[in-house]
Amino acid sequence: MASARHYAFEKMVYIGAVLLFLAGLVQSVVLPEVVPISARPQFVVLLVVAVCLAESLYEAIIWAFIGGLMLDLMSGPAFPLGSNALILVLVALLASLGQADPFHNLLLVPLVTAFGATVFYHVLLMGLSFTLGHQPAFLDNLVRVALPSAILNAILIPVAYSAMLWLSEKMGRRVRVEW
Amino acid sequence: MKQKDRSLSWTRTVYLLVALVLVSLALVLLSQGRQLGPVEGAASVVFTPVQQFVHDATSGVGGWIDSVRRAHDLEEENKQLRTALDAVTAENATNQEYKRENEQLRAMLKFQTDRPEIAAVLANNIGGDASGQMEIMTIDRGVADGIRDGMAVISPGGILMGTVLSTKKDRSTVLLITDHSSSVAVASQRTQSPGTLKGMWQEGGRLSVQHIPRDADMKEGDLLLTTGTGGKIPKGLIAGSVSAVHQNDVQSEKDAEALPLVELNTLENVLVITSGGEK
Numbered sequence: 001m002a003s004a005r006h007y008a009f010e011k012m013v014y015i016g017a018v019l020l021f022l023a024g025l026v027q028s029v030v031l032p033e034v035v036p037i038s039a040r041p042q043f044v045v046l047l048v049v050a051v052c053l054a055e056s057l058y059e060a061i062i063w064a065f066i067g068g069l070m071l072d073l074m075s076g077p078a079f080p081l082g083s084n085a086l087i088l089v090l091v092a093l094l095a096s097l098g099q100a101d102p103f104h105n106l107l108l109v110p111l112v113t114a115f116g117a118t119v120f121y122h123v124l125l126m127g128l129s130f131t132l133g134h135q136p137a138f139l140d141n142l143v144r145v146a147l148p149s150a151i152l153n154a155i156l157i158p159v160a161y162s163a164m165l166w167l168s169e170k171m172g173r174r175v176r177v178e179w
Numbered sequence: 180m181k182q183k184d185r186s187l188s189w190t191r192t193v194y195l196l197v198a199l200v201l202v203s204l205a206l207v208l209l210s211q212g213r214q215l216g217p218v219e220g221a222a223s224v225v226f227t228p229v230q231q232f233v234h235d236a237t238s239g240v241g242g243w244i245d246s247v248r249r250a251h252d253l254e255e256e257n258k259q260l261r262t263a264l265d266a267v268t269a270e271n272a273t274n275q276e277y278k279r280e281n282e283q284l285r286a287m288l289k290f291q292t293d294r295p296e297i298a299a300v301l302a303n304n305i306g307g308d309a310s311g312q313m314e315i316m317t318i319d320r321g322v323a324d325g326i327r328d329g330m331a332v333i334s335p336g337g338i339l340m341g342t343v344l345s346t347k348k349d350r351s352t353v354l355l356i357t358d359h360s361s362s363v364a365v366a367s368q369r370t371q372s373p374g375t376l377k378g379m380w381q382e383g384g385r386l387s388v389q390h391i392p393r394d395a396d397m398k399e400g401d402l403l404l405t406t407g408t409g410g411k412i413p414k415g416l417i418a419g420s421v422s423a424v425h426q427n428d429v430q431s432e433k434d435a436e437a438l439p440l441v442e443l444n445t446l447e448n449v450l451v452i453t454s455g456g457e458k
Contacts, residue, residue: 024309028317029233032307032444038381040311058192065199071309073222074230076317076352077345078308081215082206089199125310132211134313135360137381141312144381149311 008171009059015167016051016063023047024070039148042118044071046153046160048088049095049117053110054164057096064088079128087124091117114157115150122146213347220348227319227350230305238447290337290450297413299333299450300324305350307444314358314380316341318449321349331405331412331452334441339363339405339418340449351451355443356418357385365418368402370395376403376418376437386419386437393431397424403437413452 023043031040044067052060068085075084098113122145126136209215302318320326330343332353341361344354354361361378365388372395374388391397401421407414419437426433 025229025233028309029230029306030237031311032309033234033237038311042310044309056188056192058188058195061192061195061199065203068203073219073226074306075309076306076315076350077219077321077347078313078315078352080207080210081219082203082210084309086200086203086207089196089203093196122310122312125312129312136312137359140359140381140383144383145311 004172012055012059012167012171013062013066015171016047016059017066019047020044020063020067020070024067024074028071028074038145039152041152041156042121042149044068044084044088045091045118045121046114046156047164048092049098049110049114049153049157050160050164052092052095053098053113053161054168057092057099060092060095061089064092078134079132083125083128087121087128090124091121094120110157110161111154114160115154118150118153119146122149216348223347223349227305230317231303231319234303234305235447238445290333290335294337294413297452298454299452300326302326302332302351302449302451304444304447304449312381314355314361314378314443315344316353316355316444316449318351318353318451319349320451321346321351323348324451325453326351326451327411327453329411331410331416333416333450333452334446335448335450336441337416337450338440339412339416340439340441340443340446342410342412343451353449355380357439357443363412363418364406364408365403366406367395367397367421368404368417370397370401372397373406374403374435384436386439388421388435388437389432391424391433391435393426393433395433397421397433397435399423411452 023046027040027043048060048064048067051063065085065088068083068088069081071084071088072079072081095113095117098109119142122141126138126141129136206215210219300320302320302324304316305319306317308315316332318332326343326346328343328346332340332342334340339356341353341355341358342363344352346352356363356376356378357380358378359381361376363376364373365376366373372391374391374395374397377387377389379385379387388397388403399421403418403420405412405414405416405418417440419439421435422438423436424433425435
């Protein structure tokens with residue numbers, strides 16, 4: 001029983017690595033090319049939030065670390081390796097608030113969690129950017145980048161969350177469906 | 180029993196969280212100290228070709244979307260180009276791709292013939308900023324190719340696109356001139372009136388020219404050339420064109436709006452000026 005659960009967990013991690021690789025590729029190569037404005041969804045953040053809500057903080061931390069490394073390796077050297085990994089692990093921690101029992105069954109929770117986690121991601125990135133000596137446009141980035149991408153992620157989270165629940169069931173990780 | 184399981188699971192999660200935060204921090208510090216060159220180099224061998232492939236595959240889509248976005252601004256120009264566009268759309272996708280690449284390389288050759296004192300490295304655009312917070316471009320050349328921070332990056336035709344923000348062994352980040360932290364000394368080609376070209380992308384614009392002396396003669400349509408003062412940007416590179424000039428009675432200086440002359444994000448190839456920028 002324990003080994004079946006472990007096998008399912010491993011499978012989820014491998015599938016996660018592939019999904020995060022694709023999300024990172026879209027995020028760092030396709031979207032900057034195809035979407036000329038700054039309001040873009042943050043697919044890696046979206047996946048981390050979805051796995052956090054559908055699975056657990058433990059899985060979300062692993063996905064966050066892998067997704068962060070993917071983003072770091074695919075982005076240019078503007079940020080050191082590990083930056084996105086660090087930020088996304090903290091984002092996963094924040095997203096785990098959405099798992100709190102009193103809120104767990106509310107329809108609104110995934111939306112609010114995705115919104116908050118995306119804004120938090122951008123704020124941490126700006127903080128890191130400032131620490132590294134860049135000059136982030138704090139207010140403009142918040143208004144023109146963070147908020148629109150948080151709204152887009154909130155719109156997309158039902159799809160990502162449902163997909164993650166489906167995947168989780170397929171992997172035998174859960175039987176409960178409550179979306 | 181269930182309570183004990185939950186407690187164990189929570190402890191396990193906390194350990195993992197602390198461990199991965201510490202590993203991430205260690206990676207950040209080592210990467211900042213340029214200690215992870217071999218690891219990043221090995222990863223880049225895997226990631227760069229994939230990114231290059233995906234970038235090439237999506238560049239046509241990006242160009243199309245960009246045309247739609249700018250359709251309003253370019254309405255007049257589009258009318259004149261309609262005939263040419265009809266002919267172009269009749270060509271198949273592969274031919275268009277070859278044609279574009281050929282034009283870029285020819286422009287590059289012409290630029291290098293016109294400015295023989297400038298040595299440049301050809302690089303491929305392999306991506307942008309994943310977060311969307313900065314106007315940056317990732318290129319597939321780095322320290323190993325002689326690229327250093329601050330070097331000027333131009334289009335194959337010789338138009339200034341930005342400067343190298345940071346570089347690793349085999350890839351670099353280019354800060355485009357439209358990013359708000361970009362600042363380049365320029366002067367009007369027509370009157371030599373000086374100004375500072377600042378990026379306005381985060382503010383919702385493209386470029387602005389600031390610190391223009393109040394009595395300077397600068398007007399719409401003027402080409403802006405780099406002055407070569409400070410940094411590693413050579414003198415005489417075209418950086419943009421003035422689209423509007425603003426002045427009021429109170430200010431001691433005036434400012435202007437400007438537009439870049441190439442679509443900065445969609446170029447496939449760029450040149451990094453590695454020497455000759457001091458002149």
